[in-house]
Amino acid sequence: MIPELGHFALVLACVLAGLQAFLPGWGTQRGNPTWMRSASSLALGQGLLVLLAYLALTWAFIEHDFSVRYVANNSNTELPLAYRISGVWGGHEGSLLLWSLVLSGWTVAVVALSRRLPMLFRARVLAVLGFVSLGFLAFMLATSNPFDRLIPAAMQGRDLNPLLQDPGLVIHPPMLYMGYVGFAVAFAFAIAALWGGQLHAAWARWTRPWVTAAWMFLTLGIGLGSWWAYHELGWGGWWFWDPVENASFMPWLVGTALIHSLAVTEKRNTFKRWTVLLALLAFSLSLLGTFLVRSGVLVSVHAFANDPARGVYILGFLALVVGGGLILYAMRAHRIESSGHFELLSRETLLLFNNVFLLIATFAILLGTLYPLIVDVLGLPSMSVGPPYFNLVFLPLMLPLLFLAAVGPVSRWKKTRARELLRRLQVPLVLALAIGTAVPWAAFGSTSALVLAGTMLGVWCISGPLVALWRQFSRMRRGTSAGYSLRHLPRHMVGMTCAHAGLGVIALGIAFTTAFSMERELVMNEGDSVAFAEHEFVFRGVQEVDGPNYRAQQGHLSVYRDGEPIVDLRPEKRTYLVQSSPMTEAAIYSTVWRDVYAALGVAQPGGGWGVRLYVKPFIQWLWGGALLMAFGGLLALSDRRYRYRRKRRRT
């Protein structure tokens, strides 16, 4: 019964989405304020219904209703409660439902927070969001209904994919989707502006917090995904340039570019057309990512051809949304005029080049991801594009970007002088040179071009924006106390400093962990020991351990550093009872300076166990940096400009 209610709620939501897509938009064409105003109530109703459908599916998971096909395929009576709740988005149908739920959430947020926007504009924004929602709900109902019944019901479920039974995966998809789908709001704002044919200065101020919020979630989502891969795949890697990763990374890069170009549009009233185009692009890439991941086209072009309904639908929807957006852009963009001139050396130019590097990097990743598919479609012998390509192309584009990340914040709008930049960047320059050359030698006894570049640019990227913040602080302190100035530093500026510093921290982490990680793959018998990278590992043997829905062989390694015991690692080789696929559960001892990582391989025929051991310096800095970046986004969101507006409304 409850699954039927969920299904019914989904159908109703789809109808409301259709109304939301057409009524308000029609109202703006006809000048009918009642129709325009209907957008908010339609959006709220739709949000409520999608939430109901979502709760119904969650209930089916919790209650083990194996007469629902999706639940039977993705759950099991032995599955712990937390994974039954997160299992809702463990498969194709459920992730689409999560997608729709998140979109409804964003739409309701727009309804709640945009009361001050002009009615015409607001109606158009909500109409566009309704249209996107309609696309996904109709897709779900037509090709991937999560409430499809299985008759007769299964006695037992097939269990959730063991790879997904990890705390990292409980929160990774919701965060990622919050980011992906959040760009739909920026997309809707851009379309609404093009629709009206005008883009006034306030547009950028309205759009900015939405983009920042979406970007923040996407940053967290990608960081969590990488952390999960590091923990769960058992090979010590943290980024594989897998098409699925690329699909989430491309919107992030474009979203980052969008944040920067929005700053120019708001402050200087220029780059307007470019900003609108980026807003269209960011969401288009989110949709493309959804298409790539969900259509099966990545596994093989032929898999796509075997079950084309889903892929063709998303491709059609993608073409409609992206194509429609671009056509509208081509028709209306000339009406949008930018003013504000700037010289060759100015913050505008620096930000423009930030955008160029980010966009070319996105292009390279897109090309590398799609190239094998294109080659396949053309009937040429299949080929692979893997990490060596991406590293070789991506890295040279990121180095200048890191360089700019310190120059931009200390530069001036309109016109800045080279000598002034140089004077402001003296300290970062000295720090970067000193730390970049000395620290790797002191800590690891060797260095390389990559380490040199990574360390110097990392330090540069952290210290440059701090100089800008310090200058602001000194300016403010002239009138007031230091404590007051510190508390009242403009949040958007502190946020920017945090985000850039996060980038620097990531650069340091990547440089050190890539250059100085050590690994050993060997066969160990009970009592064997091996020493490398200043650590000694003693193998104490393997024992059987039972989990709630798996059986595991648990290795036991004692780790010593300088003769002192530091930790006992217990990596596991798990066999999940239902899907009976072996899973590696690495054991990791993390500190700020290094991770000690152990993964259990297979039992050897001649006795002993295969063991993989890694010592990875600075690897936690990667995720620390990502957190710092997201925190920067949060700070920017708490800026006074946005808080004031709320206060003013209350009074």
Add this chain to the structure above:
Amino acid sequence: MKRATAWGFCLLFAGSACLAVDEAADERYRNLLYELRCLVCQNQSLADSDAELAGDLRRRVQDLIDQGMSDKEIIAHLQARYGDFILYRPPLAWRTAALWASPFVLLALTAWLLLRRIRRGHARASGSLSDVERERLKDVLKRGSD
């Protein structure tokens, strides 16, 4: 005694030389594995795969290193046998020209176009007023005369 010491030193030297060779070969082996794709997995390098075939291919790479082949020869050997699909680094050829060159060509082109435009815009701006500015000036003058 002296002779024994000398022998000892010789052994030590030989031993460390062996060790150095081993370590270099080990590193080559590991680096090669990251360049090669497991043919049966979805998207994993030979270094990251638990598949049986990946294990066989790992042993094959080790054998080829032991036979004294260079990295280039090993890659050419595997490419001849399994096709481009096994190479994570696409070979430089006509069919991959667009892949390797276009990001950098695009970068150069964009940078050139943008710099030219900014220079021109700047020259125009310092010479005369834009339409918007002229409008604004008119407004200000009118307000001043009211």
